[in-house]
Amino acid sequence: MRDELDHGLTMDDWDEANDPRPETSDFDRVVDEALSRRGFLGGIVAFGSGAAVMGTGTLLGSTSAEALSANRFPFTPIGIQTDATVHVPEGYSWSVVARWGDALTSDAEPFDPATGHSTANAAKVFGENTDGMWLYSVDGHELLAVNNEYANRKTNLPGSEGVPQSLEDVQLLQGIQGVTVLEVAPDDSGAYQIVVDSPFNRRIDHNTPMQITGPAAGHDMLKTAADPTGTMSLGTMNNCGSGPTPWGTYLTCEENFNGYFGSTDADLERTAGQKRYGIGIDGWGYDYHKHDPRFDISQNPNEPHRAGWVVEIDPADPASTPKKRTGLGRIKHENAACVLAPSGHVVVYMGDDERGEYMYKYVSNATYAPGGDTEELLNDGTLYAAKFHADGTGDWLPLTPATTGMDAGEILIHTRMAASAVGATTMDRPEWVAVNPVAAEGYCALTNNKNRGVKPNAGGDDTSVNGPNPREANNYGQIVRWFPANDDHATESFRWDLYVMAGNPVVGEGAYKGSSNVNPGNMFNSPDGMMFDSAGLLWIQTDGDDDNEGEFEGQGNNQMLAGDPVTGEIQRFLTGPNGSEVTGLCWSTDKRTAFVGIQHPGGSFPDGSGLPRSCIVAVWRDDGGLVG
Ligand code: FEO
Ligand code: CA
Ligand code: CA
Ligand code: CA
Numbered sequence: 001m002r003d004e005l006d007h008g009l010t011m012d013d014w015d016e017a018n019d020p021r022p023e024t025s026d027f028d029r030v031v032d033e034a035l036s037r038r039g040f041l042g043g044i045v046a047f048g049s050g051a052a053v054m055g056t057g058t059l060l061g062s063t064s065a066e067a068l069s070a071n072r073f074p075f076t077p078i079g080i081q082t083d084a085t086v087h088v089p090e091g092y093s094w095s096v097v098a099r100w101g102d103a104l105t106s107d108a109e110p111f112d113p114a115t116g117h118s119t120a121n122a123a124k125v126f127g128e129n130t131d132g133m134w135l136y137s138v139d140g141h142e143l144l145a146v147n148n149e150y151a152n153r154k155t156n157l158p159g160s161e162g163v164p165q166s167l168e169d170v171q172l173l174q175g176i177q178g179v180t181v182l183e184v185a186p187d188d189s190g191a192y193q194i195v196v197d198s199p200f201n202r203r204i205d206h207n208t209p210m211q212i213t214g215p216a217a218g219h220d221m222l223k224t225a226a227d228p229t230g231t232m233s234l235g236t237m238n239n240c241g242s243g244p245t246p247w248g249t250y251l252t253c254e255e256n257f258n259g260y261f262g263s264t265d266a267d268l269e270r271t272a273g274q275k276r277y278g279i280g281i282d283g284w285g286y287d288y289h290k291h292d293p294r295f296d297i298s299q300n301p302n303e304p305h306r307a308g309w310v311v312e313i314d315p316a317d318p319a320s321t322p323k324k325r326t327g328l329g330r331i332k333h334e335n336a337a338c339v340l341a342p343s344g345h346v347v348v349y350m351g352d353d354e355r356g357e358y359m360y361k362y363v364s365n366a367t368y369a370p371g372g373d374t375e376e377l378l379n380d381g382t383l384y385a386a387k388f389h390a391d392g393t394g395d396w397l398p399l400t401p402a403t404t405g406m407d408a409g410e411i412l413i414h415t416r417m418a419a420s421a422v423g424a425t426t427m428d429r430p431e432w433v434a435v436n437p438v439a440a441e442g443y444c445a446l447t448n449n450k451n452r453g454v455k456p457n458a459g460g461d462d463t464s465v466n467g468p469n470p471r472e473a474n475n476y477g478q479i480v481r482w483f484p485a486n487d488d489h490a491t492e493s494f495r496w497d498l499y500v501m502a503g504n505p506v507v508g509e510g511a512y513k514g515s516s517n518v519n520p521g522n523m524f525n526s527p528d529g530m531m532f533d534s535a536g537l538l539w540i541q542t543d544g545d546d547d548n549e550g551e552f553e554g555q556g557n558n559q560m561l562a563g564d565p566v567t568g569e570i571q572r573f574l575t576g577p578n579g580s581e582v583t584g585l586c587w588s589t590d591k592r593t594a595f596v597g598i599q600h601p602g603g604s605f606p607d608g609s610g611l612p613r614s615c616i617v618a619v620w621r622d623d624g625g626l627v628g
Helices: 011-018 027-046 050-054 062-069 119-124 167-175 272-276 408-413 415-422
Strands: 092-099 130-138 141-148 178-186 192-194 202-204 209-213 232-234 239-244 250-254 310-313 323-325 333-340 345-352 359-367 381-388 393-398 430-435 442-446 478-484 493-501 527-532 538-542 559-563 570-575 581-587 593-599 615-621
Touching: 092 178, 092 192, 119 167, 119 202, 130 239, 130 250, 130 593, 130 615, 141 239, 141 250, 141 581, 272 415, 345 442, 381 415, 393 415, 408 415, 442 527, 478 527, 527 581, 538 581, 559 581
Parallel strands: 130 581, 209 323, 239 333, 333 430, 430 527
Antiparallel strands: 092 615, 130 141, 141 178, 178 192, 178 202, 209 232, 239 250, 250 310, 250 333, 310 323, 333 345, 345 359, 345 430, 359 381, 381 393, 393 493, 430 442, 442 478, 478 493, 527 538, 538 559, 559 570, 581 593, 593 615
């Protein structure tokens, strides 16, 4: 994310400043481990072909591998770009589907680039900072469920330099974030547009009532003045990535929720839980706590416990109450990759996006049956954290009262502490997880971690270089992949390897050149969004440094690439406008249009109106061929 206010810090750097990690006291040990790890890493990088980085992996059977390798990249890859627009390969076109502020209903005021839009309008327009999304086909209607992750305050409050001055300003920001459900359809020219006044169109924001479900519902730590029962919540916060369920609902994931909270009592002594989750006195700059007491932790210390969850939404029912699924734990959730085990158990893979935090999975106790009751599938199950061993094996460690010494509700509310208690592996900021639909393997984008090998995480856990996180001060990122035992995502052991280590083969040194499937023609940094298409091609989106200088020279703007899981080959498909992150990917029902999110563009993309507007773009083949 890129939003910076007067403190000039990104969300990650703000967390750092707010809760400075102790410097390691054993510098020699860190250096020694880094050196020995470089030896191990050299082995990976030295393999000749792209396929070699998949060394320990279970490759697909030869027949399916051949089928999948045929015409794997049906596009001519493009070069980097540093300009202010979107680029796609020759033979493809793109257009804008929905921008922040575009009307969902015909009574919305027109968007005014001089003033943004009014608080009263917020519920009638597409929200800000598009992120994870999915398309649902409901009775012939195509519905996009889309996350609106956070606010670009200087853009959204142009009259007050981005600093909320009143409850009304706060309510404007609260109203443009959350989730949008919108119907889309092709117009006469075939380009997708919003269906204004569709009965499915819906805004879910920071004040929408939600039900709290699962084992932590009703826990004392979830009881607040607004809801003494601990079973209801207002709003969903910082909706980052997402994931569809097999039963047609949408999982939206609450990430940097901590930044909305602050304390009007500057001397408030924060709890260990508040410190671990980065909940501070000043907040990140939204200033909700100064105007809306619900966000003031000196008055409502339990309010932050109602955020940091995965929330299930039924896009087909605009009147439905969203459900926070506490069974999936409370972390800075990136996305939720939901897959069925062969037995029918529901498995949800999740990452906690902060330096040195963990990867998780949930396995349901019951099994899914098409048409059956799905209400308890995400409430009743076991949560695990990932432990990677240096020998290429790994284990999912169950988080239970016996393994953690915490009660069941506490494990779910303070999940980070539970994962620390079992000794899970600290990771380089786990972003999206994607599961291959045609092979039993999962992928997680570890976007970067400047603190790897430098200092511990917020809980004091060791973050020395380790197997899947092999580079000190890792500014490029990597994608780790795992192969569950018996090809069964519900099992507790796996083997793993690195699919790619991003790097710069031109200006980088040693391991910072990247793995052998990175070359001067496809290089990138900070993999973040990931999604498999139906044919098993891995789409990789980046949220990194786009200044195209120094260690990032030659990498250009943020981008979307396609990766072949079988050969390891990676090719660049799309570049975003400068300043933007490319995030969120889904496809039309006929798979002839891809929807791609462009978050926080610079300049005044896409319309030159004077204000930059995050937006969803449609991409299609000029010959009408399949794109997903
Ligand atoms: Fe919202 Fe970790 O990205
Ligand atoms: Ca972002
Ligand atoms: Ca992300
Ligand atoms: Ca990111």
